[in-house]
Amino acid sequence: MVTLTINGRPVTTTVANDTPLLWLLRDQLELTGTKFGCGSGICGACTVLVNDEAIRACSVTVASLADAQIVTIEGLAGEGRVQQPDSLAEQVIAAWIAEQVPQCGYCAPGLIIATVALLRRTPHPSDDDIDAAITNLCRCGTYPRIRKAIHRAASALPQSSHAQSPHGTPPAP
Amino acid sequence: MSPLINLSRRAVLKGSGALILGFHLPFLPVPAAMAGSSPMAINAWLKMSSDTVAVIVARSEMGQGVFTTLPMLVAEELDVDWQTVRAEMAPLDPVYANPLLGSMKTGNGTSLASGFLPLRQAGAAARLMLMAAAARIWRVPLTELTATAGVVGHAPSDRQASYGALAGLAGRQPVPPDPPLRDPTTWTLIGRSPPRLDSPAKVIGQATFGVDVRLPNLLHAAIRHCPVLGGTLGKIDDSALKAKAKDKERSPTGYRPGVIAVVPLTNAVAVVAESWWQAQTALADIAVSWNEGANADLTSASLDSALTKALDTTDSHAIAIAVSHGDADHAIAGAARVVEAVYHQPFLAHAPLEPMSATASVTATGCTLWLPTQDQEQYAKLLPPLLGLKPSQITVNTTFLGGSFGRRLESDFGIQAALLSKAVGRPVRLVWSREEDIRHDFYRPASVSRVTVGLDAADRLIGWRHRIVAPSILARVDPGALKNGLDSAMIAGLDDQSYALPALLIDSVRRDTGVPVGFWRSGWHSNNAFSTESMIDEVAAAIGRDPGHLRRTLLTDVPRTLGVLDLVIARAHWDRPLAPVTGGRRGRGLALHQAFGSVVAEVAEVTVFDDGRLRVDRVVAVVDCGLVVHPDVVKSQIEGAILFGLSAALTGKITFDKGQVLQSNFHDAKALTLAEAPTIEVYLVESREAPSGVSDAGTPPIAPALTNAIFDATGQRLRRLPVADHDLRAQ
Numbered sequence: 024m025v026t027l028t029i030n031g032r033p034v035t036t037t038v039a040n041d042t043p044l045l046w047l048l049r050d051q052l053e054l055t056g057t058k059f060g061c062g063s064g065i066c067g068a069c070t071v072l073v074n075d076e077a078i079r080a081c082s083v084t085v086a087s088l089a090d091a092q093i094v095t096i097e098g099l100a101g102e103g104r105v106q107q108p109d110s111l112a113e114q115v116i117a118a119w120i121a122e123q124v125p126q127c128g129y130c131a132p133g134l135i136i137a138t139v140a141l142l143r144r145t146p147h148p149s150d151d152d153i154d155a156a157i158t159n160l161c162r163c164g165t166y167p168r169i170r171k172a173i174h175r176a177a178s179a180l181p182q183s184s185h186a187q188s189p190h191g192t193p194p195a196p
Numbered sequence: 197m198s199p200l201i202n203l204s205r206r207a208v209l210k211g212s213g214a215l216i217l218g219f220h221l222p223f224l225p226v227p228a229a230m231a232g233s234s235p236m237a238i239n240a241w242l243k244m245s246s247d248t249v250a251v252i253v254a255r256s257e258m259g260q261g262v263f264t265t266l267p268m269l270v271a272e273e274l275d276v277d278w279q280t281v282r283a284e285m286a287p288l289d290p291v292y293a294n295p296l297l298g299s300m301k302t303g304n305g306t307s308l309a310s311g312f313l314p315l316r317q318a319g320a321a322a323r324l325m326l327m328a329a330a331a332r333i334w335r336v337p338l339t340e341l342t343a344t345a346g347v348v349g350h351a352p353s354d355r356q357a358s359y360g361a362l363a364g365l366a367g368r369q370p371v372p373p374d375p376p377l378r379d380p381t382t383w384t385l386i387g388r389s390p391p392r393l394d395s396p397a398k399v400i401g402q403a404t405f406g407v408d409v410r411l412p413n414l415l416h417a418a419i420r421h422c423p424v425l426g427g428t429l430g431k432i433d434d435s436a437l438k439a440k441a442k443d444k445e446r447s448p449t450g451y452r453p454g455v456i457a458v459v460p461l462t463n464a465v466a467v468v469a470e471s472w473w474q475a476q477t478a479l480a481d482i483a484v485s486w487n488e489g490a491n492a493d494l495t496s497a498s499l500d501s502a503l504t505k506a507l508d509t510t511d512s513h514a515i516a517i518a519v520s521h522g523d524a525d526h527a528i529a530g531a532a533r534v535v536e537a538v539y540h541q542p543f544l545a546h547a548p549l550e551p552m553s554a555t556a557s558v559t560a561t562g563c564t565l566w567l568p569t570q571d572q573e574q575y576a577k578l579l580p581p582l583l584g585l586k587p588s589q590i591t592v593n594t595t596f597l598g599g600s601f602g603r604r605l606e607s608d609f610g611i612q613a614a615l616l617s618k619a620v621g622r623p624v625r626l627v628w629s630r631e632e633d634i635r636h637d638f639y640r641p642a643s644v645s646r647v648t649v650g651l652d653a654a655d656r657l658i659g660w661r662h663r664i665v666a667p668s669i670l671a672r673v674d675p676g677a678l679k680n681g682l683d684s685a686m687i688a689g690l691d692d693q694s695y696a697l698p699a700l701l702i703d704s705v706r707r708d709t710g711v712p713v714g715f716w717r718s719g720w721h722s723n724n725a726f727s728t729e730s731m732i733d734e735v736a737a738a739i740g741r742d743p744g745h746l747r748r749t750l751l752t753d754v755p756r757t758l759g760v761l762d763l764v765i766a767r768a769h770w771d772r773p774l775a776p777v778t779g780g781r782r783g784r785g786l787a788l789h790q791a792f793g794s795v796v797a798e799v800a801e802v803t804v805f806d807d808g809r810l811r812v813d814r815v816v817a818v819v820d821c822g823l824v825v826h827p828d829v830v831k832s833q834i835e836g837a838i839l840f841g842l843s844a845a846l847t848g849k850i851t852f853d854k855g856q857v858l859q860s861n862f863h864d865a866k867a868l869t870l871a872e873a874p875t876i877e878v879y880l881v882e883s884r885e886a887p888s889g890v891s892d893a894g895t896p897p898i899a900p901a902l903t904n905a906i907f908d909a910t911g912q913r914l915r916r917l918p919v920a921d922h923d924l925r926a927q
Contacts (some may be wrong), residue, residue: 043473046471062630063861063862066549096400119395124395127259127596128398128403129550132399164835164838166870166873167875170870
């Protein structure tokens with residue numbers, strides 16, 4: 024039995040300790056915005072935030088996350104959002120729509136999470152920063168638009184913006 | 197207070213919130229799945245409520261944008277605010293057959309081409325019926341009414357009603373047989389780029405893909421196929437899965453906790469469990485023996501040598517002639533100069549990001565599927581004999597497709613899910629691991645092509661002979677379509693090529709390899725554009741002509757294609773030298789191809805570093821796809837088609853040893869990454885012709901554009917894909 028913090032809420036689970044986080048999210052908690060793509064930590068479709076870092080949920084076990092803060096796409100956006108509005112995530116999602124990034128859309132939640140993690144660390148990334156940080160795969164080939172969307176989201180952030188914790192209070196307006 | 201009169205209580209709606217507006221186009225019968233849902237469901241492309249218009253989309257959304265572009269056609273004629281439009285996937289029904297493919301199927305770049313007229317007519321008819329309904333209620337002449345932005349108005353009496361309020365009565369009006377369509381100069385949606393309707397749900401993880409289907413009482417399944425292609429299941433030893441003594445009480449199935457059943461299938465074994473991870477890990481603990489069958493000794497080397505050997509066959513029964521005009525053999529025999537080359541292309545996996553998946557619920561009286569598929573209708577044919585049901589007892593619900601590229605035309609995963617549900621008597625969601633997905637695909641066929649070109653003393657092309665040797669797809673999926681041994685799909689893009697060639701001979705040799713083959717984005721156009729567009733470049737090099745300008749001289753009689761070529765030459769600054777780079781050589785390559793009614797030309801710019809690394813810097817594409825319904829979707833599809841083809845050309849190959857696929861996941865079946873993606877510019881030709889295919893048409897030119905660019909940079913001619921198999925270091 025392990026207790027994790029997912030989208031700000033404690034979750035106690037009885038799945039086997041070696042179960043990857045991905046399958047706890049998808050099958051037990053029905054948080055299906057986190058996608059299964061490769062199961063090997065390569066494609067990034069299952070990217071979630073673990074203590075603000077972008078992590079492949081298929082490649083970490085539930086047992087290793089007992090003290091971790093986990094945020095999925097549902098924790099950042101949509102009706103199921105369970106925490107305070109995350110203005111950075113909102114900017115990233117708005118940029119994804121404005122640049123009409125998604126085609127099949129299967130990679131989108133993982134990429135948005137990866138971008139949120141990047142912009143928290145590096146609010147105004149260069150193309151090289153983006154190349155290094157965004158390793159998620161998109162088989163539809165939306166990469167040129169992903170790059171544009173990241174720059175668009177970054178340009179909507181204040182120039183002096185500092186990394187903002189998803190669990191802390193949003194900055195004063 | 198709303199300014200609109202709400203007719204929903206006093207008219208015909210009987211408390212129903214959402215109405216289905218039908219119209220009686222004579223060639224469209226009642227859709228059975230919707231017949232019970234409303235007395236007005238004569239037929240439905242539209243459901244209206246007070247604040248939304250749902251357009252029924254009968255094509256699968258796999259990224260190509262049909263959930264946006266097809267509703268645009270209806271909404272344009274209906275005259276509604278785009279903000280109120282929703283897309284809804286159609287159920288399986290003959291009404292929704294694709295007129296260009298003969299069944300409810302998505303593919304071949306036909307969605308927009310087949311929908312362009314009927315969906316606008318549907319919107320126009322619906323608008324007239326809404327006006328007719330208002331005319332009846334208000335007792336005013338139709339000619340005094342306006343219908344715009346979702347509201348029918350009668351100016352003389354200052355009355356208005358929303359479309360939603362009128363929908364119920366409108367559905368019972370006579371259907372105008374030949375509704376007039378808008379003058380294209382008044383279009384407000386077609387030709388613009390309204391927001392995609394599927395994006396908002398996708399970006400927040402709320403869109404339902406195949407792997408996301410939820411049902412009460414749902415079980416999860418994982419699968420392991422016979423590793424040898426074409427082999428079958430032998431014996432299963434699942435003793436390692438049996439419950440330990442301490443777990444026996446909570447394990448009514450006798451298996452360890454969570455495991456429900458081990459199900460044998462013809463060529464695979466599946467485990468059904470309470471969660472997918474339990475099923476997947478249980479699979480690893482089962483010992484299985486396989487009947488490896490005829491492919492047990494198959495290797496890539498043996499396949500390649502069999503295909504290459506068949507190039508020289510003299511058996512006239514093995515050779516299917518596709519096109520023969522003039523006497524190419526004679527022209528080449530008498531030519532002043534002959535250029536000949538053989539091109540080898542590998543098997544390729546589709547590898548959409550969502551692995552194969554399907555959910556099924558089978559009972560004694562029916563089977564319901566929820567799955568990402570490009571071909572709904574096949575299940576009504578294939579499942580009844582397997583399940584002891586009638587075709588009418590098969591229901592198919594289509595989820596979003598997490599990519600497809602042709603893979604989800606196949607039926608395998610859906611049939612497996614149905615068999616598993618039948619075996620355990622509960623709904624089952626089957627998800628393949630990525631390893632199973634890569635190793636058990638229906639691969640883009642490998643091919644070997646020989647092209648021989650004869651030139652006269654003035655370096656004019658006087659004869660072209662082109663032979664492709666490959667395994668046939670049609671021989672499996674539609675053997676009746678083979679005519680005199682010719683697989684007409686296999687020569688796609690060769691039989692209608694645009695260059696002026698006085699003598700042309702195109703033939704093909706089918707060689708079954710035992711490897712399952714299927715359609716991959718653009719089908720055989722990908723194989724045939726590579727051989728053709730490489731050869732044009734080789735001829736240009738042999739006679740010292742610029743390859744862009746040589747193409748011009750061969751296209752003077754084909755103004756549409758020539759226009760595309762001229763535009764790409766201009767936009768890519770073809771005639772200006774590339775800026776040099778220290779430590780590397782730069783090059784530019786061009787290819788053009790006609791497919792699915794569209795013409796696409798692409799110029800690739802590359803840098804080949806002295807250490808052999810290759811960087812694709814930029815791709816410029818020009819597209820003539822007829823009238824452009826949604827420019828941004830067209831551009832995004834061309835970008836995607838280029839990167840999909842580029843990924844394959846750079847590293848894509850599926851190889852075999854002992855009948856087994858050697859690749860297994862994205863570490864050895866690599867996919868292009870963001871860092872490797874070039875910048876892409878897409879230019880669209882203005883056209884009034886009917887819309888033609890886009891999603892497929894962008895893929896064929898990129899591989900030859902790439903290898904032509906590498907030749908320009910290095911002088912190395914790559915005749916065997918993928919590029920990664922070659923050493924590009926400076927000599």
